[in-house]
Amino acid sequence: MTRVIAVTGKGGTGKTAITTLLIRHLTRGNKVVLAVDADPDTNLPETLGCEVHRTIGDVKEFMHEERDNLPPDVNKQSILESKLYEVLEEMPGYDLLVMGRPEGSGCYCYVNNLLRGIMNKLVDNYDVLIIDTEAGLEHFSRKIFKQVDDLIVVTDGSRRGMGTAERIRELVGELETDVAHIYVIANKVTDSTSETIIRTAAELELELIGMVPLDEMIVQRDLAGQPLMELPDDSPAVKEIENISRKLNL
Numbered sequence: 216m217t218r219v220i221a222v223t224g225k226g227g228t229g230k231t232a233i234t235t236l237l238i239r240h241l242t243r244g245n246k247v248v249l250a251v252d253a254d255p256d257t258n259l260p261e262t263l264g265c266e267v268h269r270t271i272g273d274v275k276e277f278m279h280e281e282r283d284n285l286p287p288d289v290n291k292q293s294i295l296e297s298k299l300y301e302v303l304e305e306m307p308g309y310d311l312l313v314m315g316r317p318e319g320s321g322c323y324c325y326v327n328n329l330l331r332g333i334m335n336k337l338v339d340n341y342d343v344l345i346i347d348t349e350a351g352l353e354h355f356s357r358k359i360f361k362q363v364d365d366l367i368v369v370t371d372g373s374r375r376g377m378g379t380a381e382r383i384r385e386l387v388g389e390l391e392t393d394v395a396h397i398y399v400i401a402n403k404v405t406d407s408t409s410e411t412i413i414r415t416a417a418e419l420e421l422e423l424i425g426m427v428p429l430d431e432m433i434v435q436r437d438l439a440g441q442p443l444m445e446l447p448d449d450s451p452a453v454k455e456i457e458n459i460s461r462k463l464n465l
């Protein structure tokens with residue numbers, strides 16, 4: 216069974232950084248990983264150190280536009296499938312798919328239905344599927360992914376950030392995706408914020424699974440435009456991700 220992890224949270228809290236560090240952990244543990252960048256605003260490829268030229272959005276657009284021009288005897292499912300493999304970026308230890316631009320006008324149900332079948336088949340090839348999602352989980356309702364084992368909400372520990380985590384927990388009830396567990400990771404935590412974070416999480420009845428410190432090594436890498444995949448093992452953030460991964464049995 217493929218373990219499905221979705222990472223969400225308010226923009227700027229470090230969702231992409233946490234996703235990248237989880238992928239770093241998983242690939243070092245020889246897990247076969249499919250990473251999906253499902254946030255149109257995200258920079259997951261950059262933090263992973265991977266160049267992506269084409270996205271699922273491009274494939275969807277192609278299928279949407281060409282649907283009526285394709286001869287009736289061609290198998291649209293296999294065309295979409297081969298196009299999908301063309302945009303699958305193969306990296307050492309993991310593959311990456313970028314969802315890309317949002318849909319244009321018109322109904323994409325036809326393409327989405329085909330895509331859902333193909334994606335669910337593709338996912339079976341991996342030990343772990345990890346999805347960097349958009350902050351509001353809007354696209355989750357399109358049911359590309361039917362079931363999520365762990366929804367990780369990243370917060371920066373501010374009251375607003377914790378409020379976002381609580382809202383996401385409420386939103387999950389409205390999704391058409393099954394979510395087995397919801398966890399919160401506080402990120403960029405400092406000595407002065409840790410106590411408040413623990414208290415607020417308890418008040419809001421959120422399961423706080425870890426507190427990743429504000430890490431100078433991440434700041435430096437970000438400034439230098441370097442990916443986070445090669446952060447050393449003694450990075451404080453990497454160490455906490457190791458603790459969290461242990462708790463999550465990853």
Ligand SMILES: Nc1ncnc2c1ncn2[C@@H]1O[C@H](COP(=O)(O)OP(=O)(O)OP(=O)(O)O)[C@@H](O)[C@H]1O
Pocket residue numbers: 224225226227228229230231232233254256257258402403404427428429430431433434437452
């Ligand atoms: N633990 C950390 N210590 C220091 N800096 C961090 C840490 N986590 C993330 N950052 C920095 O915070 C900024 C925002 O992080 P990131 O891009 O991962 O956020 P995001 O929530 O994915 O935002 P968006 O959705 O807008 O892409 C980046 O500059 C990143 O390098």
